[in-house]
Amino acid sequence: MTVATDSVSPRASGLSSRREEWRASIRMNHLLWVVCALGPVLALFSIIRVYPILETIRLSFYRYHPTQRTKPFIGFDNYIRLLEDDAFRTALINTLQFCVLAVVITLTLAFTIALLLRSIERASPIYEILLYIPVVTPWVPASVIWKWIFDPQHGILNYWLGFLGIPKLAWLQDEHIILYAIVLVSVWKMLGYFVVVYGVGLRNIPDDLMEAAELDGATPWQRLIYIVIPMMKPIILFTVIIATIIFFNVFAPVYVLTASAQGAPAYDFKVVIGEIYQNAFVFYRMGYAGAQSVVLLLFVLTLVFVQFFFLRDKRGV
Amino acid sequence: MFKERPIVITAYIVCTIFALLAVMPFFWVLMTALKTNPEINAWPPQLFPHQPTLEHFYQILGKENFLRYIFNSLVIALSSMTAILFTSSLAGFIFAKYKFPFRGVLFAIILATAIIPLEVYVIPLYLMVFGVRMMNSYFALVFPFVIMTFGVFFMRQVIMSIPDELLEAARVDGANEFWIYVRVVLALSKSGLMALGVFAFSEAWANFIWPLVVVTTKDMYTTELGLATYQRQFYIEYGPISAGAVISILPMLIVFTLLRRHIMKGIATTGLRG
Numbered sequence: 001m002t003v004a005t006d007s008v009s010p011r012a013s014g015l016s017s018r019r020e021e022w023r024a025s026i027r028m029n030h031l032l033w034v035v036c037a038l039g040p041v042l043a044l045f046s047i048i049r050v051y052p053i054l055e056t057i058r059l060s061f062y063r064y065h066p067t068q069r070t071k072p073f074i075g076f077d078n079y080i081r082l083l084e085d086d087a088f089r090t091a092l093i094n095t096l097q098f099c100v101l102a103v104v105i106t107l108t109l110a111f112t113i114a115l116l117l118r119s120i121e122r123a124s125p126i127y128e129i130l131l132y133i134p135v136v137t138p139w140v141p142a143s144v145i146w147k148w149i150f151d152p153q154h155g156i157l158n159y160w161l162g163f164l165g166i167p168k169l170a171w172l173q174d175e176h177i178i179l180y181a182i183v184l185v186s187v188w189k190m191l192g193y194f195v196v197v198y199g200v201g202l203r204n205i206p207d208d209l210m211e212a213a214e215l216d217g218a219t220p221w222q223r224l225i226y227i228v229i230p231m232m233k234p235i236i237l238f239t240v241i242i243a244t245i246i247f248f249n250v251f252a253p254v255y256v257l258t259a260s261a262q263g264a265p266a267y268d269f270k271v272v273i274g275e276i277y278q279n280a281f282v283f284y285r286m287g288y289a290g291a292q293s294v295v296l297l298l299f300v301l302t303l304v305f306v307q308f309f310f311l312r313d314k315r316g317v
Numbered sequence: 318m319f320k321e322r323p324i325v326i327t328a329y330i331v332c333t334i335f336a337l338l339a340v341m342p343f344f345w346v347l348m349t350a351l352k353t354n355p356e357i358n359a360w361p362p363q364l365f366p367h368q369p370t371l372e373h374f375y376q377i378l379g380k381e382n383f384l385r386y387i388f389n390s391l392v393i394a395l396s397s398m399t400a401i402l403f404t405s406s407l408a409g410f411i412f413a414k415y416k417f418p419f420r421g422v423l424f425a426i427i428l429a430t431a432i433i434p435l436e437v438y439v440i441p442l443y444l445m446v447f448g449v450r451m452m453n454s455y456f457a458l459v460f461p462f463v464i465m466t467f468g469v470f471f472m473r474q475v476i477m478s479i480p481d482e483l484l485e486a487a488r489v490d491g492a493n494e495f496w497i498y499v500r501v502v503l504a505l506s507k508s509g510l511m512a513l514g515v516f517a518f519s520e521a522w523a524n525f526i527w528p529l530v531v532v533t534t535k536d537m538y539t540t541e542l543g544l545a546t547y548q549r550q551f552y553i554e555y556g557p558i559s560a561g562a563v564i565s566i567l568p569m570l571i572v573f574t575l576l577r578r579h580i581m582k583g584i585a586t587t588g589l590r591g
Contacts (some may be wrong), residue, residue: 033494034417042423043406044464051431052438052445059440066447079393113335116328118318123329125459129577130336133343136573138523140541141562144548145346148555156345156362192339193584200585202318210318220319228318249434252525252545259549271527273436290440297437304432 059290066284078291088292091270095248096180098271102186102247107239109187110194115196115228118202128199131192139189141254146185147172147257162243172257172266182269185253190246194239201235202228241307245300249273272296343566350374350559357556362538373560383561386543390522391568392455393539397462397521398514404464407512409472410502414484424473431466436526443530458539462521469515471583475509476502497578512583515576519569540565 013046062080064071082088117124134142149157150171150280158168205228213223229236251273258266272292280289318327349357350373352366377383391497412424435442446457479502503510528542538546544561573580 010473030415030494031417034411034415037407037494037498038411038423041404041464041469042427044404045427045430045466047440047445048461048464049433049438049466050426052441053430053433055436055444056440063394066444109335113332115318116324117326119320119325120332121318123332125581127332128581131339132577132581133570133573134339136519136569137343137566138519138525138541138569140523140525141565142342142529143335144558146560147548148349148559149342149345151555154358154360154362154555159360159362188339188342191335196581196584205318207318220321220324223319245432245434249436251436252333254528255525256545256548276436276439277526277529281443286440286444293437293440297433300433300437304472 053297056290056293059287060294062287062290064285064287064290066286071287074287078288081288082291082295087270088272088275091272091275092295094179094270095250095272098182098186098250099244099247101179101183102190102250103240103243105183106187106190106194106243106247107236110191110239111198111232111236113191114195114198114202115224117199124199128192128196131195133192134189135192137189140256142189143185143253143256146188147182150181150257175267175269178257178267182250182253182257185257186247186250187282189253190243194243197239198232198235199293201232205231237307237310241303244303248296248299251277324505346559346562347402349555350563352556354554354556374564377557377560377564380567381543381547381557381561382535383540383543383564383575386538386540387564389455389458389537390540393462394457394518394522396455396459398517400459400463401465401517402510402514403467405468405472406476406503406506406510408469409474410476410498412469413473413476414479414481415501427466427469431470435461435524439530442527446531450529452531453533453537455537458528458537459521461527462517462524465513465517465519465520468517471513472506472509475506479505508579512579515572516583518572522569567572 010023061075062072063074110170113127117127120127149155152158152168152173155171157171161169169177172178178295209227210223213227218226250271253270254271254274260271272295276289276292276296279285279292322417348364348366351369351371352363353368353370353372356363356366356368400564412420442461446452449461450456483501484497485503487501492500508509517522522539523541525541525545528537529545532538532542535543540561544558544565547561
């Protein structure tokens with residue numbers, strides 16, 4: 001993103017010096033106004049965003065328990081402990097697995113649907129709105145709805161799968177299936193957003209380009225591979241980054257879906273945010289949870305740099 | 318884009334299937350909420366309730382105190398929305414229309430925090446609220462949501478499209494900068510404010526981890542937290558839970574249906590997430 005360099009400060013004109021003076025006084029006035037208006041907002045940003053982010057990094061080098069008097073500096077000990085923490089390793093592997101599956105399935109489906117919607121452009125708004133309803137639904141009620149659908153005894157999903165001859169599955173109780181259950185909820189929830197984003201990109205591809213290719217005898221498949229996908233590359237990259245960050249932060253659906261229901265204990269599916277939450281707010285090991293947060297921070301920053309690198313590379317060529 | 322007949326037919330079929338899959342769970346939860354308990358547990362499941370009843374809604378709103386949770390959520394979401402609209406439009410205006418030292422650097426710092434999710438720095442935020450002894454209060458619940466990085470960026474884009482001549486004309490008429498902000502800038506960016514407002518409202522309404530962390534008593538629960546906690550009880554019934562889910566989704570659905578054009582336009586111009 002570039003910062004625009006436009007300006008509203010009056011251009012110097014060849015008028016009298018008195019007028020110049022008047023303008024200069026206004027400019028000073030503006031500076032005062034800028035400071036008064038922007039100052040409080042920037043202060044809030046420093047307190048609510050910048051300071052906490054830096055403080056997380058600092059905490060990760062301390063043994064920090066909020067009610068204990070001594071909070072000793074312990075260097076990289078938290079990070080070394082992190083390497084030996086089986087729960088965190090499981091959480092990291094689970095989250096990565098979940099994230100890859102959810103990103104790939106969501107984006108592939110979204111791209112396909114957005115592409116197909118361009119063939120039925122007149123009807124597309126209604127489809128986009130229907131697909132967008134799960135996006136505006138908060139994660140908690142969305143997960144609650146699905147929990148009922150997944151119910152092993154009375155759930156409608158098992159009922160329908162019964163018609164296909166599939167025996168009742170313990171969606172949330174089986175450690176191998178629960179991953180797919182959470183993926184299913186997440187894909188359902190986020191699909192519409194990416195359909196709309198891809199729709200915006202696809203509408204921006206010039207029609208004459210596609211028509212010219214058609215006149216030259218290009219099959220739909222060739223048009224897709226040689227025109228549509230190359231032109232959509234920046235948007236695809238953007239959506240991969242956004243989707244990865246959204247799905248890597250999965251927590252509410254896991255919190256809801258892994259709670260035992262009706263005496264059937266759900267499998268305790270560990271994810272990174274869940275581990276941070278547990279360590280920080282259940283066990284009050286805030287320094288240690290800080291180190292886990294820094295891992296998350298580094299992951300997000302890496303993604304951003306990857307995006308930056310690719311976009312820059314593209315511009316350079 | 319692709320006008321071949323087989324593709325058009327496939328498009329209708331595939332898109333209809335996915336649209337149905339998208340809304341089917343809502344239909345199912347609404348039906349569950351309206352059924353009596355024996356009907357909910359019936360096997361095979363019945364699609365429609367034979368004797369529709371509102372008893373689950375009475376139970377969740379009355380006995381389980383969801384009215385209070387909804388009230389809390391509304392207070393938080395509305396305060397957050399108001400604060401974000403104010404801070405974003407003000408900062409967006411300054412960044413869009415004034416030249417001052419360090420403008421680029423300051424804007425870059427603000428933007429850099431956009432991509433970092435709240436979950437990363439939730440611990441220091443908690444410690445700050447803990448430190449000023451404001452746990453379990455509306456202040457604590459709203460506090461991280463009075464600014465929105467994306468909002469500043471979004472409003473800057475919106476306000477940049479307002480012609481400089483209009484601001485100059487107001488200045489020549491003797492208006493001061495604050496007056497210009499209120500009467501010219503805010504008045505001319507209504508559509509953008511609406512889209513951002515919906516977004517800010519739903520962000521604050523839907524947030525889960527923050528209330529989970531700072532709320533300690535039931536009377537400060539938000540709707541999300543109340544629903545998540547309620548369904549974690551040892552013995553749960555799906556009737557009241559479904560009713561709770563319906564209630565929790567309803568405000569979002571109403572806002573979205575009323576303002577869908579603004580929202581869709583917001584996504585189209587800036588990748589606004591809702």
